[in-house]
Structure formats: structure tokens, C-alpha cells
Amino acid sequence: MAIIIQLDVMMAKRKIGLMELAEKINITPANLSILKNNKAKAIRLSTLDEICRALDCQPGDIIEYVEEENGQ
Amino acid sequence: MYQKSIVHYMTKISIDILFIVAIICCILVPFSSSWLFRYFGIVEEGALFVKAILMASGISCVYILWQLKVIFKTLLQGNPFIHANVSSLRKIAVACLVIAFIYFVKMIVMPTISTIIIIIIFVVACLLCLTLKDLFKQSIYYKDENDLTV
Numbered sequence: 001m002a003i004i005i006q007l008d009v010m011m012a013k014r015k016i017g018l019m020e021l022a023e024k025i026n027i028t029p030a031n032l033s034i035l036k037n038n039k040a041k042a043i044r045l046s047t048l049d050e051i052c053r054a055l056d057c058q059p060g061d062i063i064e065y066v067e068e069e070n071g072q
Numbered sequence: 073m074y075q076k077s078i079v080h081y082m083t084k085i086s087i088d089i090l091f092i093v094a095i096i097c098c099i100l101v102p103f104s105s106s107w108l109f110r111y112f113g114i115v116e117e118g119a120l121f122v123k124a125i126l127m128a129s130g131i132s133c134v135y136i137l138w139q140l141k142v143i144f145k146t147l148l149q150g151n152p153f154i155h156a157n158v159s160s161l162r163k164i165a166v167a168c169l170v171i172a173f174i175y176f177v178k179m180i181v182m183p184t185i186s187t188i189i190i191i192i193i194f195v196v197a198c199l200l201c202l203t204l205k206d207l208f209k210q211s212i213y214y215k216d217e218n219d220l221t222v
Contacts, residue, residue: 031222041220 004064005043007036010055025050076148084144091137098130118182125178132167132174139164153211161208165201168194 011021018036022029027047034040035047048059055062101123139160146152172194179187 027222034220035222039220040222041217043222047222 002066002068004066005035005038005040005062006064007032007051007062010057010061011036014055014057016055021051021054024054076150080144080147084141084148087137087140087144091134091141094130094134094137098127098134101126101130121181122178125174129171129174132171136164136167139167153208153215155212158205158208158212161201161205165198165205168198168201172198 011018016024018032019029022032025032025047027050035043043063048062051062052059104123104126143152143157143160146154146157172191175187175190175194179191
């Protein structure tokens with residue numbers, strides 16, 4: 001997919017672990033892992049809001065659009 | 073969120089009882105000559121044909137009930153929207169069609185009103201199962217979508 005989740009980069013910058021972040025934003029570590037590993041099909045605005053608040057960042061810091069080679 | 077209901081348990085118990093009764097009936101079919109003569113008013117020569125019809129449709133019914141048991145097991149586990157249930161519904165539809173075909177053969181040889189009704193019922197059941205199968209397939213898609221929405 002052309003949308004890449006850069007959550008691990010922001011987590012490393014803020015020095016926060018998966019379990020700690022999951023607890024802070026009140027979602028299960030399994031779901032956060034799905035998001036972190038780019039397996040998620042969609043992200044709720046409420047989840048994005050919580051992540052941005054917890055990591056003190058903008059949605060653009062976590063989500064990136066990368067154009068694929070075949071232009072799709 | 074799946075909520076267990078007494079209706080589901082009652083249906084499960086009904087299917088279990090019907091499954092056992094269907095197996096017993098299938099076993100008893102070869103020994104039911106006198107009953108067959110009285111009920112169908114058939115002669116000795118036709119008994120074998122009627123027995124074959126009853127046996128074949130009985131086995132198909134047992135198969136349908138077995139597949140329903142499989143579906144209800146997953147329902148009571150709280151996860152009915154799986155590909156195995158789509159497959160089960162397709163198998164039920166095929167079994168319904170087999171029964172309809174068996175009774176179509178019977179209708180040609182021994183035409184009765186009840187045979188025609190049975191054919192109609194099982195053809196409609198087949199179509200309903202195929203529709204339900206597609207609904208389940210669509211539900212699985214939505215469930216996967218929901219599961220992967222964080």
C-alpha cells in the first residue's frame with residue numbers, strides 16, 4: 001500500500017515502548033502491533049488523535065504517502 | 073459483540089435430537105417394508121424403489137443436519153463468520169438440490185402432491201442456503217475490515 005505508518009520511528013524518537021503506548025492510548029497491544037507493522041486496513045480518527053497526543057506529534061509524522069513504482 | 077441466547081441453545085439441542093432421529097430412521101429404512109406398504113399403498117415390487125429413495129434422501133438429510141451442527145458449534149463459540157461456514161452452507165445447498173433431484177425421480181415414477189411439495193421446498197431451501205452463503209461471505213469481508221481497523 002502507498003500509505004506507510006511510521007509509528008515505530010516516532011516511538012523510537014519519544015523513547016516509548018509498544019506496551020506503554022498501548023496503555024496510554026487505551027488500545028490493545030495486539031491492535032497497536034497491527035498498526036505498527038502496516039497490517040491495518042484503516043485507522044480511526046479517535047485512535048490517531050490519541051496517538052498524536054501521546055507522542056506529541058502531528059498525523060503527518062506517523063502517516064506517510066509513498067508513490068508506488070507502477071503509479072498505483 | 074455476540075450475545076449467547078437461549079434460542080441458540082434450544083436450536084442446537086433440536087438439531088442434535090433431529091440428527092440422532094434421522095440416523096435411526098436411516099438405519100430402520102431397510103426393515104420398514106410392512107410400514108411402507110401400508111403408508112404408500114405400494115406393491116412388493118415398488119418397495120425397493122421407495123426404500124432407495126428414502127435411504128438416499130435420509131442420508132442427505134443427515135448430512136445437512138451434520139453441517140448445521142458444525143455451523144451452530146461455531147455460532148456458540150462466538151465466531152460464526154468464518155470461511156468454513158460458507159463452505160458448510162454451500163454443502164447444505166448441494167444436499168438440498170440432491171434431495172430435490174431424488175424426489176424429482178420419484179415424481180416421475182410415483183407422482184404425488186406431497187412429492188411436488190417436497191421438491192419445491194428443497195429447491196427453495198437450496199436457493200436460500202446459497203443466498204445465506206453469499207451473505208456470510210460478505211459478513212466475513214466486513215468482519216476482516218473491522219478487525220483490521222485500529
